[in-house]
Amino acid sequence: MIYLVGAGPGRADLLTVRAARVLAKANVVLYDRLVSPEVLDLVNPAADLLFVGKRDGEQEPIQQAILEELARQAHQHPHVVRLKGGDPMVFGRGAEEWQYLIDQGLEVELVPGISSALSVPSLAGIPPTFRGIANGFAVITGHVRDGFNEELKRYAQADTLIILMGTRHRARIADLLIAAGRDAQEPACFIENGSTPRERFHETVLGELGSVRVESPAVLVIGQVVRLRERLVPLLASGCLEATI
Ligand SMILES: C[S@@+](CC[C@H](N)C(=O)[O-])C[C@H]1O[C@@H](n2cnc3c(N)ncnc32)[C@H](O)[C@@H]1O
Numbered sequence: 001m002i003y004l005v006g007a008g009p010g011r012a013d014l015l016t017v018r019a020a021r022v023l024a025k026a027n028v029v030l031y032d033r034l035v036s037p038e039v040l041d042l043v044n045p046a047a048d049l050l051f052v053g054k055r056d057g058e059q060e061p062i063q064q065a066i067l068e069e070l071a072r073q074a075h076q077h078p079h080v081v082r083l084k085g086g087d088p089m090v091f092g093r094g095a096e097e098w099q100y101l102i103d104q105g106l107e108v109e110l111v112p113g114i115s116s117a118l119s120v121p122s123l124a125g126i127p128p129t130f131r132g133i134a135n136g137f138a139v140i141t142g143h144v145r146d147g148f149n150e151e152l153k154r155y156a157q158a159d160t161l162i163i164l165m166g167t168r169h170r171a172r173i174a175d176l177l178i179a180a181g182r183d184a185q186e187p188a189c190f191i192e193n194g195s196t197p198r199e200r201f202h203e204t205v206l207g208e209l210g211s212v213r214v215e216s217p218a219v220l221v222i223g224q225v226v227r228l229r230e231r232l233v234p235l236l237a238s239g240c241l242e243a244t245i
Pocket residue numbers: 009010034084085086087088089090091092114115116117120163164165166191192193194195196216217218219220
């Protein structure tokens with residue numbers, strides 16, 4: 001059995017119960033760059049941990065090697081885990097891996113994860129929707145195989161825009177959205193390493209995105225909901241949430 005498991009946004013107790021159970025009985029875990037050390041601490045101590053993160057330019061050869069390694073491991077061990085940041089089916093090539101494995105006659109179980117797309121903004125006090133402010137949202141990638149995702153303009157009118165993989169092209173994202181009619185003064189926020197001890201926020205306006213100093217991984221939110229952060233965060237900072245757990 002190969003388990004395609006979502007590791008959530010980073011904080012270990014944001015894993016699903018199913019994911020924690022599967023990690024505890026794994027024989028081997030192949031994990032990505034986005035999987036946090038806190039989550040890896042929950043893996044069966046006897047399991048082999050194989051890092052299979054990709055860098056720019058090496059995506060395709062490494063992806064093929066990962067597929068072959070997964071199949072090889074599945075012939076040797078009863079519990080093989082493919083662990084991916086967030087949810088495996090959201091910009092994670094999870095479905096491609098699933099298809100390859102079943103084509104090889106292997107059995108696959110999907111264990112969904114909490115995607116960074118929604119959880120990272122919400123944890124920062126930026127809800128994707130809010131009655132009277134935003135009735136909907138779009139989740140888009142800023143980066144595609146060929147570089148900048150020009151298709152972003154098709155989503156430009158969404159009340160809230162949530163952009164993953166948007167750090168490198170942030171200036172172009174701003175230019176494109178302003179050209180498509182969005183206000184350069186609209187609130188925007190990058191949340192870097194959300195839910196982990198390394199979390200950082202960069203609040204700005206759309207027209208200033210190009211001058212923000214931000215590192216990947218980060219989720220970019222554009223829309224009036226960003227303003228809610230100053231109302232909601234004092235509650236988080238006061239420890240209300242921690243106190244109830
Ligand atoms: C290849 S996509 C994978 C998304 C993942 N499958 C998910 O559902 O969260 C990688 C992008 O997710 C976002 N991301 C993932 N984890 C994050 C985190 N903890 N904080 C901020 N952004 C994160 C960043 O935009 C990053 O560039």
